[in-house]
Amino acid sequence: MCSKTHPKPTTEALAEWAKAMLVMQLLRDNCRHTEFGSLPRVDHPAILMQAAIQETFRPASPTEVYSDARPIFVAPSPEAEGQIPIDILLGCYLSRTRTIKIFCKNIAHFASTEFNCNATDLEVIVRLHEYAHALVHIGLFWKEESGVILGYPTGQETNWGVFLHARSKAIRSLTADTREFLAQVLCWIAIGVIEPLSKRHALQELFVTVMGRQPPEYHLSPDILGKTLYADPATLLAWARQTSRSKPTRRTSDRQAAEALLRATFP
C-alpha cells in the first residue's frame, strides 16, 4: 500500500540526492574533513580552553549568548580614560547563572575604531577570556574527575550541587584582581596552543595590544607572558578554588600569592 503511493527511490536517485546535499554543504564550507584517524584542529574557544588546560566544564558548559547590548564605560579617574575593560564593554561571565555574554556590537566597534583588527579575532580573545572565568569556576581537571563523579555515599549518586556550591563560594571569595589575573593567564595559555602558528602569533600580538588598554588588574608582567606557556597552572587553580587560601603572610595579597604560585612552576 505504502509503496504504491510513495515509490521507493532508486539507488541512483538516492545517490544523486546525497551528492546534491554534499554540494550544498561544500558551498556553505561546512564540511568536517579531517585526516583519517587524527583529531580535528581545535578552533572553538570553549573546546580550546578545555583542551589547553586539560579540564572539562562540569556539570555542563556555560550558556553562551550574543547580545546587541552596548554597555558603556565611565572612567572613574583621569588615568582610566581610554581604557576598554573587557568585562564591562566586550563580554562578561555571570557565575550565578553560568552564562557568558558577548557584546558583539561593541566588539565590532572597538575592533575597527581602536584596535584596527578583525572583529573575529577580537571576538576569539573575548570569548576565551570569558571561558577562562568560567573554567576557574566550573572546570574540572580530567584526572580529578573520577574522584568527584564517584565521590558520593554508597546507594546514592553524583551530586553536582555540592560541587557547584563549593566552587561558587570559592569564586566569590576571590579578589577582582586575582580573578582577572587567572582569566588572563588561562586565556594566554589557550592562545598559545592555537594552530596554525601564524594565527597563534597574530592573536598573541592582539592579546598584548588589548591588554594595553585594560585596567591594571588585567596586566600580566613580561616574565609571566614569557614563561607561562611552559608553566603548569594546576596548583594555582587548585588554590583559587579553595575558600580558605593559604598565603605566606597576612599582608600578602591574593594576587601576589597567585603570581607566586604560577612562577613556582616556571622552568
Ligand SMILES: [Zn+2]
Ligand atoms: Zn575578566
